[in-house]
Amino acid sequence: MNSIHDMGGMHGFGQIEPEHDEPVFHAPWEGRVMALYRAVGFLQLWSIDGARAMIESLPPATYLGASYYAKWLMGLEKNLERTGMVSAGELEAGRALRPPETPPRPMTVADVANLQRGDFERPAAAPPRFKPGERVRTLNLHPMTHTRLPRYARDKEGRIEAVRGCHVFPDTAAIGAGEHPQWLYTVVFSSRALWGAEADPTLRVSIEAFEPYLAPA
Amino acid sequence: MDHDHEHRDGKPGHSEPGGIQARVRALETILTEKGLVDPRALDRIVDAFETKIGPRNGARIVARAWSDPEFEVRLLADATEAANSMGFSSPVGAHLIAVENTPETHNLVVCTLCSCYPWEVLGLPPVWYKSAPYRSRAVMEPRAVLAEFGVALPPDTQIRVWDSTAETRFLVVPMRPPGTQGWSEERLADLVTRDSMIGTGLAKSP
Numbered sequence: 001m002n003s004i005h006d007m008g009g010m011h012g013f014g015q016i017e018p019e020h021d022e023p024v025f026h027a028p029w030e031g032r033v034m035a036l037y038r039a040v041g042f043l044q045l046w047s048i049d050g051a052r053a054m055i056e057s058l059p060p061a062t063y064l065g066a067s068y069y070a071k072w073l074m075g076l077e078k079n080l081e082r083t084g085m086v087s088a089g090e091l092e093a094g095r096a097l098r099p100p101e102t103p104p105r106p107m108t109v110a111d112v113a114n115l116q117r118g119d120f121e122r123p124a125a126a127p128p129r130f131k132p133g134e135r136v137r138t139l140n141l142h143p144m145t146h147t148r149l150p151r152y153a154r155d156k157e158g159r160i161e162a163v164r165g166c167h168v169f170p171d172t173a174a175i176g177a178g179e180h181p182q183w184l185y186t187v188v189f190s191s192r193a194l195w196g197a198e199a200d201p202t203l204r205v206s207i208e209a210f211e212p213y214l215a216p217a
Numbered sequence: 218m219d220h221d222h223e224h225r226d227g228k229p230g231h232s233e234p235g236g237i238q239a240r241v242r243a244l245e246t247i248l249t250e251k252g253l254v255d256p257r258a259l260d261r262i263v264d265a266f267e268t269k270i271g272p273r274n275g276a277r278i279v280a281r282a283w284s285d286p287e288f289e290v291r292l293l294a295d296a297t298e299a300a301n302s303m304g305f306s307s308p309v310g311a312h313l314i315a316v317e318n319t320p321e322t323h324n325l326v327v328c329t330l331c332s333c334y335p336w337e338v339l340g341l342p343p344v345w346y347k348s349a350p351y352r353s354r355a356v357m358e359p360r361a362v363l364a365e366f367g368v369a370l371p372p373d374t375q376i377r378v379w380d381s382t383a384e385t386r387f388l389v390v391p392m393r394p395p396g397t398q399g400w401s402e403e404r405l406a407d408l409v410t411r412d413s414m415i416g417t418g419l420a421k422s423p
Binding site: 005006007008009010011013014015016017018019022024025026027028029031032033034035036038039040043048052055064068070073076077080085086090091094095096099100103104106107108109111112113114115116117118119120121148149150152153164165167168170184186188194195199200202203204205206207208209210 | 238239240241242244245246251254257260262263265271308310311312329330336341345347348350354355359366372373374375376377379380381383384385
């Protein structure tokens, strides 16, 4: 989806403002949202890309206007509603109006001790199509749905630097169309290929690109 | 509500949706009543990120890599395995990749699409890492970005920006500062800042 979340190379957002001695959370509700996100994620009602896709589908003005954890809250509410786990009436009322039909097992204190990021690597159906050192061109893709190929790196020539294994394909996982594991590559681009003749010649940029994003150069 | 960090830039539209605290409390209540979350587990998650999982973990990894060449080789080959050999209270998940700064090349990590960040070794990302200015500019004008962090690299240093567009996660191993020969890992770790492991900073000099 060509939305506001895809920010690489945009102009006009101004200076970066590092905060001295930044707290982990700026208000207690931020911590609760982060924890809710992890605890609901544990239920595996949708994929990590399903969560990202919901945030990306916020209207651009909402996306830019809301703080980080406010966006997480909105994405969480929308996905819970979409999957029928929570109704709009319940969000309005602030309490449960009916029990879930078959409640999944919630994350417990004991689970938190072993809290670990998911492993997204999967067995491969075929060997990787590309090898390190090969030249590739990213496709000129503009799906209406979730993708992890950023706009600034579409239809650009680069070089395969590393093969990172075969991973869950975000483009299908995000829309509930299955994991369809794909080979993942680090693809490196010259600054000139991405940003033209005026680009910083000392810069190279890499993305992590799934095989369906790539064609031989 | 303390949200000055979102307002400091003075841009319009950075206000929170009304009553966000109440909204979060409502969602937690609903999910708890439905048996979908356990508030004690939520407390524990918040506590883990406030007290246990943070950049000190990453700093210990870097300090060991500086001290132990065998560990450095392992770290660059498979950072998840190397990190887990250090016995942190919380395990490090798959696909951590360590990239090493050298006199020739400086590495910088960004996630232009969202906020991907190696939580388990650096904790939760700072607000600036998730902000539009950093996400938009890091891949295009990293020297200008670094200047805003007070970092000026030599003009011929190559800059490599890693855009975290998949579930791989990147940890920058900064260069060891001179004048630290014979230092213990513990002492070295004090020189390794969070920003130096993202690439927006350098390790502190003794």
